[in-house]
Amino acid sequence: MSSSSDRAQADPIVALVCVAVLTVALAGYAATYGRVLPESDRDHAGPALDRLASALTDSGVVHPNRLDAVVSARDGHVNVTLATRNATWNAGPTPPGDADSANRPVAVVRGNGTVAFGTLRVVVW
Amino acid sequence: MVARGISTAADTVLAVSLVAAAATALVVLAPVATPAPPDAGPALDALAVTTATVNAAASPVRASLATHLVAAANLPRGSYARAVRTAVSARLDSLPGRAEILVLNDASRAFAVGPTPPPDADVSAASLPVGNATVVLRRWWA
Numbered sequence: 716m717s718s719s720s721d722r723a724q725a726d727p728i729v730a731l732v733c734v735a736v737l738t739v740a741l742a743g744y745a746a747t748y749g750r751v752l753p754e755s756d757r758d759h760a761g762p763a764l765d766r767l768a769s770a771l772t773d774s775g776v777v778h779p780n781r782l783d784a785v786v787s788a789r790d791g792h793v794n795v796t797l798a799t800r801n802a803t804w805n806a807g808p809t810p811p812g813d814a815d816s817a818n819r820p821v822a823v824v825r826g827n828g829t830v831a832f833g834t835l836r837v838v839v840w
Numbered sequence: 841m842v843a844r845g846i847s848t849a850a851d852t853v854l855a856v857s858l859v860a861a862a863a864t865a866l867v868v869l870a871p872v873a874t875p876a877p878p879d880a881g882p883a884l885d886a887l888a889v890t891t892a893t894v895n896a897a898a899s900p901v902r903a904s905l906a907t908h909l910v911a912a913a914n915l916p917r918g919s920y921a922r923a924v925r926t927a928v929s930a931r932l933d934s935l936p937g938r939a940e941i942l943v944l945n946d947a948s949r950a951f952a953v954g955p956t957p958p959p960d961a962d963v964s965a966a967s968l969p970v971g972n973a974t975v976v977l978r979r980w981w982a
Binding site: 725726729730732733736737739741743744747748751752773774775800819821822829830831832833834 | 847848849851852859860862863866867870879882883886887889890891892897902904905931934935950
């Protein structure tokens with residue numbers, strides 16, 4: 716039976732350097748992984764856009780006069796903008812700069828019976 | 841102790857080499873993310889019911905763009921068709937990416953507005969029957 720002094724041991728400095736090098740290598744791999752593979756961040760704005768567009772739409776056209784009621788009835792922070800070439804409607808508090816957003820083309824009914832081509836944009840945070 | 845220290849360093853070099861190889865494989869083999877083309881469905885739904893007043897031969901006509909498109913497909917070279925093309929182009933230009941509207945009569949291409957998508961483009965399409973014709977919207981990223 717050998718004593719503990721006979722056991723082979725790595726130089727502590729060498730071992731520490733090796734651990735540090737391995738740590739850096741693994742951190743580099745993790746950084747590469749995060750950069751190369753697609754992000755799996757959750758999409759908050761897309762589902763919110765679907766729900767809000769459905770609530771604002773009747774017979775295939777969006778009614779701007781429903782905007783305030785629909786936005787105020789919704790829990791959470793949301794800002795909705797409805798824009799056509801000649802008019803813009805907005806409801807909700809000012810969003811922060813890093814908020815999720817989504818938009819889609821919509822048909823907007825006007826008071827004079829015409830239907831304008833516009834965009835519904837939803838910002839969620 | 842010296843021999844064991846060299847062995848530890850050699851093991852570390854081997855481990856780091858494997859990590860580097862894995863990172864290289866990740867970069868080389870990972871699929872390049874290509875964005876899906878913009879959805880044509882909501883855009884066609886909105887375009888179809890949008891109303892516009894277009895100058896016809898006799899008088900201005902107010903109708904939905906879908907109705908204008910199908911009517912223009914019957915006389916694609918007249919002034920009315922040119923006015924319809926202008927009205928539709930203005931809406932298509934406001935969409936992100938590129939878009940083309942086709943009106944098909946009896947499965948033949950009767951009327952088109954906008955550029956034709958390149959053969960290698962990833963295209964989304966939606967169609968809407970209007971009378972005996974079909975209005976098709978194609979969208980893609982430029």
